[in-house]
Structure formats: C-alpha cells, structure tokens
Amino acid sequence: DTAVSQTPKYLVTQMGNDKSIKCEQNLGHDTMYWYKQDSKKFLKIMFSYNNKELIINETVPNRFSPKSPDKAHLNLHINSLELGDSAVYFCASRLTGGGNSPLHFGNGTRLTVT
C-alpha cells in the first residue's frame, strides 16, 4: 500500500527517557513534516525537510531533533522526555513543484509520558 507510515502507533515512557518515532513514505514525495497535536486537538507544525534539508524549524525545544537519512524517511528523536511532550505526533509528506500535491498524513503516534 502507498502511504505514510509511522512507528510505533503508541509509545508510553517515563520522564527523562529518550525515544524515537520513525516515519517512512513510499509516495515518492520529496518533502516531509512533523506536526504535534496536543490534548485539545490543536495541530501545530514542528519541522519540515525537503530532500533531506531542513526548511521549517518552528519554536520547538532542542530536545526534539529530526533526522532525515533520505527523502523517504523523517524520524523524530526526543531527549529527556517531559510530561508536556505527551501528544499525538503526525508525520506528513507531499511532492513539491508542479502539481503541488496536498499533505498526506500518517496515522499518528500517541506519546504518553508518565
């Protein structure tokens, strides 16, 4: 199936731990994003990479570090997790250039920090 895939779907961890969320897309897109959805359902962009180059870096604590090994993958590593990091994290992708495709989202990773 062609899609944006995120793993894991659920992540429960304790404060202070380091964790990673992986994202892969097989849609042939060249730009990938991370969005955070908080407990009130508010969605906010965190990062965007185009062909492995960082193009959007919102005001996000530097405990969050995105890594894009290639244009089909954008992983999110979080150091020293805090209670406030609990949220649903969505990966998304699109193809820039002619056609301007809309954003395609993954199914989200629900992170719970205890």
Added chain:
Amino acid sequence: AQKVTQAQTEISVVEKEDVTLDCVYETRDTTYYLFWYKQPPSGELVFLIRRNSFDEQNEISGRYSWNFQKSTSSFNFTITASQVVDSAVYFCALSRMDSSYKLIFGSGTRLLVRP
C-alpha cells in the same frame, strides 16, 4: 501573521440534517491555499479539499460542498444529509502559496451526528 478561526467547538445534529462548519481566516498574503481535513475517532487525518485563493468557485463533492468567500475571508464546509459516519473533528487550514507549504490549522470543530 496567519490565523484560522473555527468558532464552533462542537456541533450535534440528527442524522439526515444538513450542517455547516464555519472557517474564518486571516492572512496578509494575496495568494494562499485553504484546506479542510477530517479526523475521525480512529485518529487519522484525512484530506478533504484544497482551494487556492484565486479560485472562488464553490465546489461540491457528493454530500460535501465548500463555500469560499474572499470578501469575508471565509471557507465554510457544508455536509448535506449528514450520516453517523460523518462524526469526526474537522479542521480548516491555511498555507502560503510557497515551497514551505506550512499549514496553519484552526482549532477544529467536533461534529456529532446522532442516529
């Protein structure tokens, strides 16, 4: 600065009723995109529509229709003859028409369609 306002936090209707979800946006850009996304209870985000700022034609897709009015900075979404499966949170979003494609989302409207 860009902003999207969805003033309706929650709407409850009975099946087969028509329902309109409001979206008002603010931007200083002359060209931009507007979007609607659906988030059903299962949690995924489903793309519904993208409209660019120089195309004010209304659009209909089955039971869904969208009314874009640049004069009032609104991009409203109507579901005709609602069904229980339409129950979801609906998000309106705005982005610049540039390579970043950074979507600014509204706070969402939770729609509950009762049988």
